[in-house]
Amino acid sequence: MLTTPERPQSPVWLVIIRLLRWHKPEGRLILMIPALWAVFLAASGKPPLPLVGVIILGTLATSAAGCVVNDLWDRDIDPQVERTRDRPLASRALSVKVGIVVAIVSLACAAILAFYLNPLSFWLCVAAVPVILLYPGAKRVFPVPQLVLSIAWGFGVLISWSAVTQTISQPTWLLWGATVLWTLGFDTLYAMSDKEDDRRIGVNSSALFFGNYAPVAIGIFFAGTILLLAWLGVLIHLHLAFWISLAVATIGWIWQSLRLTKQDLPNPVYSEMFRQNVWIGFILLAGMIAGSFNN
Secondary structure: OOOOOOOOOOOHHHHHHHHOOOOOHHHHHHHHHHHHHHHHHHOOOOOOHHHHHHHHHHHHHHHHHHHHHHHHHOOOOHHHOOOOOOOOOOOOOOOHHHHHHHHHHHHHHHHHHHOOOOHHHHHHHHHHHHHHHHHHHHHHHOOOHHHHHHHHHHHHHHHHHHHHHOOOOHHHHHHHHHHHHHHHHHHHHHHHHHHHHHHHHOOOOHHHHHHHHHHHHHHHHHHHHHHHHHHHHHHOOOOHHHHHHHHHHHHHHHHHHHHHOOOOOOHHHHHHHHHHHHHHHHHHHHHHHHHHOOO
């Protein structure tokens, strides 16, 4: 059932922060990580600091817009899902008009930052916008909507890498593939907590698509991520620090995959493992930076 519309008890600016999910930074950070992987690897660990700032601010603006667009699409579905029923648009703490304004402002901020980039990176930013806007609708018509999200995540790699080199090369595509597979893994994992609600409402998710084989699928996605990152490390001659970080990430992903084989895990465990992937991403980033020097 829809919740009864009521006036927000918190100041509007605090409710807007909740709309942007800035009170849950892990979702913002996990979008930022692949973009940072790309900018540091493309620049051999030493990208221009202004460009790093643009990448960070750009991912924040883009993820903000994505969150608001998602909530606008799902404002009548979210009240029926335990995890999302308190979101500002679902609970009617904010109006649709305010949501649209916030989405436009977020996209405008991302567009302003995009003008700092070279033409190739700029047009990749433009190409990413339809994917971001249409992703929330994918769950209504596409059996694996997390794949659409993964492709959206992958644009961060293409944009950031080309912002340094002005080209897209084989290493770029290896990192893109690793990002897409990693995103499929952690977002399928995250979707497992909503499986019963999604089935009842009639929307799609990769957790429902893979069903009892979801833990196996997640393990395969993580394995593919490891293989592509290893291939990338060999191709661009990354040093020991990278391989240590990849070994740590591999242990983390194996442990998560084994844990998922247990029956009837409580829903908070899936969110916990999602947050662990943020730490894994940053460990890999540290390894990539340290392993890039002297290349």
